[in-house]
Amino acid sequence: MTTSSSIAVSAIAPRKPFSQSALGTLLVLPALTAIALLYALPLARSLITAFRDSDGTWTSEHIARAFSLYGRDVLFSIGVVSASLTLIALVSIAIAGYLVLGTTPWAVRMLRWLYRWPLFIPFVVSGQLARSFLSTNGMMNGVLVESGLMAADSAQSFLDWRGLVLTFAWKQIPFVTLLLAGAMAAIDRSHIEAARNLGAGRLRCLFNILLPQAAPTLWVGLILSLVAMLSVLSVPLMLIAGNPTMMTSMMAHRITYYGDYGIANALGLFSYALTAMTAWVYLRLTLRREATA
Template sequence: MLPKAKSEAMTRSHLAGLALVAPALLMIVLFFMVPLTASIVGVFETAAGPGFDNLVKAFALYSHDMIFTVVIVGLSTALIGIFSIAIGGYFTLGRNPRAQAMLRFIYRWPMFIPFIVTAQVLRTFLAKNGLMNNTLVATGLLDPASATSLLDWRGIVVAFVWKQTPFVALMVAGAMASIDRATIEAARNLGARRLRLLFEIVVPQAAPTLMVGLVLSFVTMMSVLSVPLMINAQSPTMITADIAFRINAYRDYGVANALGLISLAITGVAAYIYLRQGVADRR
């Protein structure tokens, strides 16, 4: 009787666990798996039957935009990593409590601002007659005739870096704060300077967390629509803007689905690189 009672208790426990995760699984299936499956199927649906016409058309029309997207998101990811390391490193190795407190108070603000608000603010700030150029002209640092607009690929990079750096820096700073201080103090006592401490002691130990933050930021930036639409109103542009254009202008869901599948493949490559590196580190 005892084994039977134990088996029934385990069954009830398993059923209770399934009941707890069922709502989350249902949400994933309804709002992710079903639309994803429909989009993938839609890529290969054409007027003449199943085929690759939508993918061929997507590459023919938007290959430059695909390259542009990868370059912009890759550059933004690299800059986010640099600034996150700098912020987390100063929190870990800095010796000015007031500067640390001020930086801690300021750098988190962009986390609570949506991308659409970020894009609108930067449209005002980076325009030819925007706040940045007007301030530089008023202080005599810029000739009015030399003022130029940054509402192009540079504006997109600024928006992505400004918005995503606090998210990654928060993760990196936490990982750096958990490092054993004894190793840092030992290296400092041996004469290691701050930059050497940062890149040879601190960053290698926080690298897994940094990689997680950068991959999440890469995926997030690949999916943003408001920033390229509001800042870079010219060609080339990002894939998300192309998807919106194909749907709104032509109701061409086949090519839009193809562009979405290509975006998924790009983010999948980034995720694969991260997972492969993680498996190698565990080995």
């Protein structure tokens, strides 16, 4: 009886992992299907279209024409994104550092309550707010003129690259700050207390203790912000009317008015390359950090 029971158990046991793996596959299948249909397939089609002519032959003409027609827009996009990321990093480090190291409770509570607001505002609303705030007769110039800090005839519009940088930074700073502040708060407080006991100030604790340990999280936030800024269409259309402008605007213009998906997808390749290069730098730094740890 015991022998027959053990044989039956041994016959049934190997089927258990198979059923569990099948169940796991069924659970992740909807997510994998959505990723394949909404991301992987459009990416593959855009890459193929960028290197194929209308008659189906492989060519690099789309890349050459895209750079010759919109080279200034590519460089403009790189400059705007670089300036925005620099501003995002500086302000996020400052806010996250004060949230962790601040000694004034009411200031920390107020800052924690205020800085998250733009996180819940869509990009299209951010563009409209920036348009009404940064224009020649907008709120910013109106406040400066009414307060006597600027003459009325000196008011100028910031609806150019400066407006893009400020809008992108204002929108993405809460996201990066939220990640960075969480990473800094997770660091062992004994490191900070030991440094403070040895006479280190808050700035030294921030840049020598907190920031080096939270740097990977900062890089992740900046890379995700880079992807968001390169994919936004509403903000450049609202703030900039002429050229040069962001690559997303030129891609939409090329498709809407010319139906030219080849050059539009070739412009998209520059966005892919910029994002991939940033991700590669992050991976290199992470691997080097792990190797030296």
